[in-house]
Amino acid sequence: MPTGVPIEISGLTKHFGPVAAVSDLSFTVEPGRVTGFLGPNGAGKTTTLRMLLGLIAPNAGTATFGGVPYARLESPLTSVGAALEASSFHPGRSARNHLLVYAQAARLPSATVDVALHKVGLTDYADRRVGGYSLGMRQRLGLAFALLGDPGVLVLDEPVNGLDPEGIKWIRLFLRELANEGRTILVSSHLLSEVQQSVDEVVIIAKGELVHRGTLASLDPAGGPQTIVESPDRPALVGALRASGFTVSELRSGVLVENAEPAQVGHVAFVAGIELSSLHRHRSGLEESFLTLVGEGGSL
Known part of the structure; x- marks a missing residue:
């Protein structure tokens, strides 16, 4: 069974010209828990995740998985699964062929493709061209890619965007199952209502800065409807x-x-x-x- 490692963000800072997208951001995501990474649109969530995954370089600070930067992981796909966009697919390629390309590049058995598609409920649509997928189906395909190497860490950017109520309920339960297996789960969203039924802790940022970190109970001292x-x-x-x-x-x-x-x-x-x-x-x-x-x- 995959074992998660902590995600450690320390002093992370990124400027785009005069604009500070992320400022001295620090927090840790522990294994066996679902952590919600929250903030309004433009708060710096996606920029943080892109620095975490080595897609852009920070001006200062570090972002690591168990102390190791993403670029230095020996087997990235089997260590960290990530889904940042639901539209980065070739529209003429089937879901199965899309995943096969990555499986072959990572030297994973082709059988892992069907396992991942089954996990996200896309088995019946595996040979359909992705160009005909709904946004919700593309979200599921992105999650299948993240699960392809059966990683111990999952980093998901707005995973419920485009899902119908049934799909949102499914992904909440699914993320909980993955965390219960000991994986480290980081899920970003700009809406608390989308993730509050599935997360154990929240990290909230605004204007690129940390404004709160803790359990959901720490946000709602009164409680009750x-x-x-x-x-x-x-x-x-x-x-x-x-x-x-x-x-x-x-x-x-x-x-x-x-x-x-x-x-x-x-x-x-x-x-x-x-x-x-x-x-x-x-x-x-x-x-x-x-x-x-x-x-x-x-x-x-």
Whole structure:
């Protein structure tokens, strides 16, 4: 079974002319865990991953796998699997032939191609030209390439982009299985909601700088669902909710109900005979914290 090694980013810095894409970035990704690498578009995530994989040179700092830079790995494809883009395929080539080229170049058995395609659910589409693939299918093919050498480390850039809800659920479970095997998993995304059900830890950057590192719980000290509700008779609504044991706060945009789903709040209002003008789940404290950290938080 593949064994992961730590990904170690230390003082990583990259400038493009006067623009600082990444500034003195340091963090470690441990084996056996799924780490989310988060930040808004333009935060420096892809630049960091490209430096990690030796595609561009940093101005300062290091990025290594178990202390070894990517360029010095003895067998890169069997050590690190990476998928940075879902469009870097020859449109006239089948998925099987696309992977065979890389398998042969890495001196891997041709059977590894079918194994990788099976893992990502593309067996039935293996001989179809990639030019006819949907974006979601190209994402799966990129993941198959990353898995081709059965590596202990996976580096994936926006892997759920283009996937339907079923595909997103599948990849969440799949990444969890890979981490449980002892692999090191680093997954980038600009949306916390895409990865929050599958990651153990998060590394959040904004404007090329580290703004938070830790568990998901460290982002959401309050926890629990929140609901925003409003009524033409707000005092009656607030009274009914408090009488039912809920903690509420009156905001300009409505009444915030702690640790409550919309269905629970709606039931209280129905039983009390109170008309509602709006009822919806408030974005979690987790997401609120994330948006605040990256400078996109708003007030209610």
